[in-house]
Amino acid sequence: MSTAALAADALAARQAPEAVPDARPRRRPRIAGTTTERLPVRACSGDDLGRRVADGHGSRARRQAVAEAQAPALRLTRRGRMLLTALSVIVFGSAIVVLGLRVTGVLEPGPNFTHTVPVQVAPGETLWSIAQDTNPSQDPAIVVERIADLNKLATPADVVPGQTLQIPIAR
Numbered sequence: 001m002s003t004a005a006l007a008a009d010a011l012a013a014r015q016a017p018e019a020v021p022d023a024r025p026r027r028r029p030r031i032a033g034t035t036t037e038r039l040p041v042r043a044c045s046g047d048d049l050g051r052r053v054a055d056g057h058g059s060r061a062r063r064q065a066v067a068e069a070q071a072p073a074l075r076l077t078r079r080g081r082m083l084l085t086a087l088s089v090i091v092f093g094s095a096i097v098v099l100g101l102r103v104t105g106v107l108e109p110g111p112n113f114t115h116t117v118p119v120q121v122a123p124g125e126t127l128w129s130i131a132q133d134t135n136p137s138q139d140p141a142i143v144v145e146r147i148a149d150l151n152k153l154a155t156p157a158d159v160v161p162g163q164t165l166q167i168p169i170a171r
Contacts, residue, residue, distance in 0.1 A: 111138045113146060113168035123161040127153075134167050143168065 076084065119130060131143035144156060150166045153159070 111135070111142060111170040113170050116150065116166040116168050118164050119167045121159050121161050121163045121165060125159075125161070127156040127159055130165070130167060135170050138170050143170075 117134070119134065121130070127144045127147055128140055131138075131140040131147060135143045146168050147153070147165060148156060150168060159165070
């Protein structure tokens with residue numbers, strides 16, 4: 001055995017308290033005029049003394065009080081979580097639909113075409129130039145699309161000089 005092991009054994013033997021054989025519990029002094037009932041005792045936990053009580057120790061009432069203090073104020077059941085999820089899906093889904101419609105231009109009011117007039121296409125004229133001449137306050141792209149729809153043109157290049165087109169007029 002090494003010297004360090006011998007020194008450790010000697011130190012352990014010196015620090016170990018001697019067992020008290022047949023130790024009796026302390027007796028409480030009797031107070032004159034009292035009954036045999038126990039006096040009420042107020043227990044205090046480690047938190048009251050400034051020490052933290054380890055989990056799993058302490059009285060059941062104390063553990064329950066700690067659990068209630070740590071419990072969240074709002075508890076959601078399974079049905080509540082499903083309702084909250086459905087509500088958030090509806091709100092976010094409708095926001096996405098509204099934004100998508102605004103981006104595509106469906107929600108924005110377009111020009112209000114009140115009537116149409118016949119126009120004969122001159123040589124060198126395009127649908128774009130006709131749209132600018134007949135509706136100067138409107139976006140020519142929208143007017144060209146509306147002219148193509150009214151006259152059943154596949155492309156704006158289908159215009160032939162001398163052809164008569166129905167041109168929508170906006171207010």
